[in-house]
Amino acid sequence: MAAAASSSRARPPVPATAPDIRNSVHSAFSQHEGVVMTHQIRNLERPSSTKGRMINQYEFVHRVGKGQHGDVYLARDTTRDNMDVAIKCVSRKAKSDRMSKLRKRNLPRSSNTPLVDQLGSTEHKIRKEIAIMKKLSHPHIVRLLEVIDDRQNDKIYMVMEYLAGGEIKWRTRSDNPLLRVDQTRRICRDVILGLEYLHYQGIIHRDIKPANLLWTADRRTVKITDFGVSTFSYAQRLAAAGKGIIKEDDTDPILMDESDLSKTAGTPMFLAPEIVSDVPMLDVASSSALSLHTPARRKPPITKAIDIWAFGVTLYGLLFGILPFNAKNEFEIYRVIRSQDWDVPDTMGLDQLPTGGRYQRRPRRPGDETEGSLVIDLLERLLEKDARKRITLEEVKRHPWILRDLDSPEEWLKETRLSNYLSLEPSPDETRSAMSLVRFRWFPTPQRLGRGISAFLRNVRPQRSFRRTHRQDDEDDSRDVGVHSAPNFAHLSRQQTSPGHAHHHRHHHHHHSDRHEKQSQPYHHSSVREKPKARTRAELSRNKSAGDINAKPLPLPPKNVEPWAASNTGSSPSSSSTPVAGPSRSGSAKPPESTLQVPSRSSRVGSPLPSPVSSSQVSTPTTENPSQQFPDGERPRSMMSNWIRRFGSTHRQSSYNPISVDSSASFGGSGLGARPHHPPATAPPSRDSAEGLSSHVTSRQSSISMMGGKLTKAMRAASWTGPEFAHARPSEDLTSLYSGERPDDALDDDTLLLGAGGVAHSPVPSVPNSALLSTVSSANSIGAPAGTAHVPTMSAAHAILARTPDGNAETSGTPSQQDPGAMSQRSCGSSPAGHGHGAGHHGRLRTTSPLAKVSYNQSELSVSSEASCRHRGRVYGAPGTSC
Numbered sequence: 001m002a003a004a005a006s007s008s009r010a011r012p013p014v015p016a017t018a019p020d021i022r023n024s025v026h027s028a029f030s031q032h033e034g035v036v037m038t039h040q041i042r043n044l045e046r047p048s049s050t051k052g053r054m055i056n057q058y059e060f061v062h063r064v065g066k067g068q069h070g071d072v073y074l075a076r077d078t079t080r081d082n083m084d085v086a087i088k089c090v091s092r093k094a095k096s097d098r099m100s101k102l103r104k105r106n107l108p109r110s111s112n113t114p115l116v117d118q119l120g121s122t123e124h125k126i127r128k129e130i131a132i133m134k135k136l137s138h139p140h141i142v143r144l145l146e147v148i149d150d151r152q153n154d155k156i157y158m159v160m161e162y163l164a165g166g167e168i169k170w171r172t173r174s175d176n177p178l179l180r181v182d183q184t185r186r187i188c189r190d191v192i193l194g195l196e197y198l199h200y201q202g203i204i205h206r207d208i209k210p211a212n213l214l215w216t217a218d219r220r221t222v223k224i225t226d227f228g229v230s231t232f233s234y235a236q237r238l239a240a241a242g243k244g245i246i247k248e249d250d251t252d253p254i255l256m257d258e259s260d261l262s263k264t265a266g267t268p269m270f271l272a273p274e275i276v277s278d279v280p281m282l283d284v285a286s287s288s289a290l291s292l293h294t295p296a297r298r299k300p301p302i303t304k305a306i307d308i309w310a311f312g313v314t315l316y317g318l319l320f321g322i323l324p325f326n327a328k329n330e331f332e333i334y335r336v337i338r339s340q341d342w343d344v345p346d347t348m349g350l351d352q353l354p355t356g357g358r359y360q361r362r363p364r365r366p367g368d369e370t371e372g373s374l375v376i377d378l379l380e381r382l383l384e385k386d387a388r389k390r391i392t393l394e395e396v397k398r399h400p401w402i403l404r405d406l407d408s409p410e411e412w413l414k415e416t417r418l419s420n421y422l423s424l425e426p427s428p429d430e431t432r433s434a435m436s437l438v439r440f441r442w443f444p445t446p447q448r449l450g451r452g453i454s455a456f457l458r459n460v461r462p463q464r465s466f467r468r469t470h471r472q473d474d475e476d477d478s479r480d481v482g483v484h485s486a487p488n489f490a491h492l493s494r495q496q497t498s499p500g501h502a503h504h505h506r507h508h509h510h511h512h513s514d515r516h517e518k519q520s521q522p523y524h525h526s527s528v529r530e531k532p533k534a535r536t537r538a539e540l541s542r543n544k545s546a547g548d549i550n551a552k553p554l555p556l557p558p559k560n561v562e563p564w565a566a567s568n569t570g571s572s573p574s575s576s577s578t579p580v581a582g583p584s585r586s587g588s589a590k591p592p593e594s595t596l597q598v599p600s601r602s603s604r605v606g607s608p609l610p611s612p613v614s615s616s617q618v619s620t621p622t623t624e625n626p627s628q629q630f631p632d633g634e635r636p637r638s639m640m641s642n643w644i645r646r647f648g649s650t651h652r653q654s655s656y657n658p659i660s661v662d663s664s665a666s667f668g669g670s671g672l673g674a675r676p677h678h679p680p681a682t683a684p685p686s687r688d689s690a691e692g693l694s695s696h697v698t699s700r701q702s703s704i705s706m707m708g709g710k711l712t713k714a715m716r717a718a719s720w721t722g723p724e725f726a727h728a729r730p731s732e733d734l735t736s737l738y739s740g741e742r743p744d745d746a747l748d749d750d751t752l753l754l755g756a757g758g759v760a761h762s763p764v765p766s767v768p769n770s771a772l773l774s775t776v777s778s779a780n781s782i783g784a785p786a787g788t789a790h791v792p793t794m795s796a797a798h799a800i801l802a803r804t805p806d807g808n809a810e811t812s813g814t815p816s817q818q819d820p821g822a823m824s825q826r827s828c829g830s831s832p833a834g835h836g837h838g839a840g841h842h843g844r845l846r847t848t849s850p851l852a853k854v855s856y857n858q859s860e861l862s863v864s865s866e867a868s869c870r871h872r873g874r875v876y877g878a879p880g881t882s883c
């Protein structure tokens with residue numbers, strides 16, 4: 001172990017010089033091109049195998065993964081030197097939509113009907129994902145390049161940059177870490193930069209976890225992917241960016257649809273305590289399986305801090321190969337997350353550096369910090385149960401562990417300033433210029449006749465409207481009729497942000513993070529709590545047993561424990577991490593053993609529990625007029641309602657036809673509402689809001705919208721920045737765990753590990769040392785270098801490994817082989833055989849509601865597993881599924 005530690009220390013520091021952003025991925029695909037919106041498929045051919053299938057200019061190669069709503073394929077863009085792209089094919093209508101369609105069929109629509117109801121949940125989700133991804137252009141975010149959305153096709157195709165390195169593999173099948181500590185740190189730096197950008201854009205990712213972090217082919221760069229459950233908040237965008245920087249696409253109706261705010265989504269193991277605060281607690285300690293304790297307190301606001309928590313869980317996972325909170329069922333995990341503390345193994349990383357234990361002695365002087373003391377300090381601040389006290393990204397970025405091996409941290413901080421990326425963003429004009437200008441098309445085939453007429457009625461007017469507003473495009477327009485239109489590069493002029501502008505960004509960014517100033521303290525003022533004695537291996541083993549709730553049921557947390565509310569004790573931020581549940585030992589600085597969660601390596605055990613979701617837990621929005629709840633007469637409106645009110649009914653109608661043309665195109669370049677908009681031919685009937693209220697009383701996901709929009713800008717901004725919690729409104733109780741999408745689904749064990757993934761089924765190479773040289777992005781990281789990504793039986797990573805002198809050494813020996821003692825530690829509470837395997841197989845299944853089971857049957861599962869294995873092992877075959 002000592003040898004491993006010293007070899008790590010001997011590693012040279014990483015130069016701070018970040019690659020020139022302008023020469024990286026974003027110039028490879030011209031960052032300011034914007035996302036191409038294509039509304040026509042020219043040549044959808046369906047040969048029997050995937051290979052050779054073409055959609056427009058894209059030639060499919062093979063499937064790389066299977067998501068909840070569709071498959072992801074590697075394809076080549078034949079118009080760009082066969083550049084690799086990933087194409088996600090999503091059906092507009094999933095099976096799960098049928099029930100909700102039946103439920104909603106007879107409901108009249110109104111301006112209050114959430115878009116999710118109008119579109120169907122699957123289509124709504126995909127459109128939201130697209131709307132969010134369209135806003136994003138950053139070296140550490142997977143880029144959306146084109147959306148092919150032909151109304152006459154039942155699938156929508158999202159063309160993205162291809163990340164040939166695949167998901168981050170972070171644990172072996174025996175739950176040991178796969179990455180060295182310094183490799184983990186580099187991944188973290190990338191994720192922090194990506195998250196920082198997301199939050200600035202007003203987007204909460206909501207599903208940060210290793211499975212959603214993809215490597216580029218050269219494994220130099222990690223990018224955040226999967227925005228399927230992400231949330232955009234206009235108010236939060238305002239708070240982060242400032243009024244002057246709000247862009248037109250920030251008001252895209254699908255982004256502004258507030259029905260999403262009432263959902264809680266993500267992966268159970270990674271959910272923050274504030275998300276699961278209102279999940280009824282299952283009283284397992286008293287063996288009364290149906291005894292539920294519903295927390296009385298109001299649910300705290302869901303803010304960007306949930307991403308920071310999830311990042312903490314991810315960091316823990318990468319370091320230790322296990323997750324910090326474990327339980328045998330979904331309810332239990334929420335209780336554990338809310339109320340129990342965590343502990344750490346003796347060693348971390350593939351290189352088995354000593355952690356020093358969770359409660360080690362605080363370093364006396366700056367410079368005395370060890371790798372272990374630093375990372376535990378960071379983990380404590382990330383896994384702070386009180387969201388208001390949780391470390392901010394700004395602080396994470398400056399944390400000494402994050403900066404540890406950089407030779408010039410200040411330079412790195414300077415080069416990775418948010419403003420550097422913002423200056424490269426496409427302007428709204430540029431984005432519009434890149435849109436497809438297909439106005440009208442005619443398919444004379446009998447099968448398509450009806451659909452063609454319908455598509456015409458839907459599409460022609462808005463697109464004409466769009467055309468009229470773009471003088472520059474008019475010339476091309478005539479040529480583009482009926483064909484896919486590529487971006488018009490000629491008039492894509494980069495909109496450089498002026499220095500003053502950039503300063504403005506920074507100014508707002510810093511000052512809206514009002515928590516930052518308070519919490520921003522030198523490292524040595526905080527955190528690694530001084531404990532009288534380091535925890536011994538024997539104690540840790542005992543705690544492991546204690547942490548394994550299968551072996552020993554843990555006591556229920558005290559009834560009124562609300563970790564996020566336990567903050568006003570005058571203690572330091574770090575002290576809030578003190579275990580909050582279980583018996584306390586007065587006079588002992590050591591935390592109560594029974595409260596420590598030494599993560600079990602086995603959690604996929606136990607049997608499914610019946611879902612306790614009952615009607616009593618489903619919020620029933622009041623049917624009274626929402627305005628009556630605001631005696632001052634100024635009824636707070638939802639962003640959607642405000643927008644509707646402001647821009648009039650013609651624009652409201654446009655939101656009913658978001659498919660027909662890109663929304664930003666619908667609203668033109670001269671400001672919202674600046675020109676008339678043609679209503680779609682199929683404008684839905686309207687109804688008044690009271691009617692809407694009464695007809696949606698059982699749908700929590702609809703409830704906030706139905707409540708007449710009680711989320712004011714100020715309130716939502718408050719939920720973003722934290723301290724103004726006093727403004728929290730009663731309807732926050734509606735921030736629900738229950739999406740209501742699959743109410744009939746029962747729970748099962750797999751739900752617990754959904755998305756944890758990251759299991760290596762075959763030897764996975766470590767990141768090459770050379771990759772450590774890069775912390776921001778790499779040149780040409782869109783797609784894989786020819787010859788590496790498409791080797792059918794050998795991944796690009798393996799190819800790199802073959803060239804990496806120490807690669808085999810790193811991966812051939814597992815920690816267990818190197819240190820049997822450590823292995824015995826790790827295997828304590830270890831899963832039965834197949835646990836890791838199973839988790840890996842199910843890793844890509846994800847629930848959009850923690851209490852909703854992922855709906856799958858055995859055959860789907862095997863397809864998923866197969867795809868997943870192929871993706872992981874880079875052994876690709878003809879999947880035989882249709883795209």
Ligand SMILES: Nc1ncnc2c1ncn2[C@@H]1O[C@H](COP(=O)(O)OP(=O)(O)OP(=O)(O)O)[C@@H](O)[C@H]1O
Pocket residue numbers: 064065066067068069070071072086088142160161162163164166167214225226227228229844845846871
């Ligand atoms: N741009 C990409 N490059 C390479 N692989 C990708 C890319 N996007 C997704 N994948 C892989 O495809 C698989 C499915 O991805 P996808 O995002 O559809 O799954 P998901 O997280 O279940 O999403 P959703 O639930 O929204 O459908 C994953 O294994 C992922 O690693």
